[in-house]
Every structure is written in C-alpha cells, then in structure tokens.
Amino acid sequence: MNKQGQLNIIKEDFINCQKVLLAIGDETRQSILLVLMGTDCQTGLRVGEITEQTHLSRPAVSHHLKVLRDAGVILMRKEGTKNFYYINVRSELGLLRTLVSDIDTFMENFY
Numbered sequence: 001m002n003k004q005g006q007l008n009i010i011k012e013d014f015i016n017c018q019k020v021l022l023a024i025g026d027e028t029r030q031s032i033l034l035v036l037m038g039t040d041c042q043t044g045l046r047v048g049e050i051t052e053q054t055h056l057s058r059p060a061v062s063h064h065l066k067v068l069r070d071a072g073v074i075l076m077r078k079e080g081t082k083n084f085y086y087i088n089v090r091s092e093l094g095l096l097r098t099l100v101s102d103i104d105t106f107m108e109n110f111y
Contacts, residue, residue: 006106013099020092023071028056029064036074036087044077044084 001009023029035053039045051061065085068074072092077084 003106003110006102006109010099010102010106013095013102017092017095017099019071020073020095023067023073026064026067028054028060029068032061032064032068033073033087036085042086044086046082046084050085 024033031054032050035050036045047058047061047065050056050065051058054061056064065074065076069076069085072088074085074091075088077086
C-alpha cells in the first residue's frame with residue numbers, strides 16, 4: 001500500500017478512537033481505571049468503593065464513570081439498587097491497539 005493509503009487508514013483509526021482517547025486522556029479517569037484494574041473483585045466496584053480509593057467526591061466519580069461508560073471502556077452491572085462498574089474486556093480499547101499497530105507499520109514502511 002502506498003503512503004497516502006496508509007495515512008488514510010490511520011486517519012480512520014483516529015476517528016474510530018476519538019471517544020476512547022478523550023475518555024482515557026483525563027488523569028482522573030486514568031486513576032479510576034487503575035483502581036478498577038487493580039481490584040481483585042471480579043464482579044466490579046461500586047461508586048463508594050472507587051471514591052474511597054481515589055479520594056474524589058461521589059459526584060465526581062459518577063461523572064467520570066459516565067464518560068468512561070459512554071466511550072465503551074467500562075461496563076455497569078445492576079444488582080437490585082446497586083451498580084457495579086468494571087473494565088470492558090471487549091472494549092473499544094482494541095481500537096487503540098489497531099491505531100498503534102497501523103502507525104507502527106507506517107513508520108516502518110516510510111521512515
């Protein structure tokens with residue numbers, strides 16, 4: 001494939017990754033993701049548990065969880081009136097892998 005063709009693919013990759021890049025680009029959301037990844041709990045964490053570990057307010061945690069959910073990075077499971085948040089293992093994060101791989105291929109081919 002020629003240079004312009006590969007650039008067009010990378011441009012599409014960036015478009016596909018926009019929501020994820022915005023969601024994970026924030027330091028607060030990164031700290032929430034680290035808490036979710038660092039837990040031994042396979043069923044997810046509640047807002048209160050995340051609040052304790054990040055030292056953020058409940059409204060702040062809820063807001064950031066919504067951004068992460070909207071981007072497809074995390075999922076929520078309801079259990080009665082309780083909501084549990086966990087990393088979406090089949091998430092849009094795979095799009096980032098594609099983006100990085102396509103950039104790497106481009107760099108190898110043209111630089």
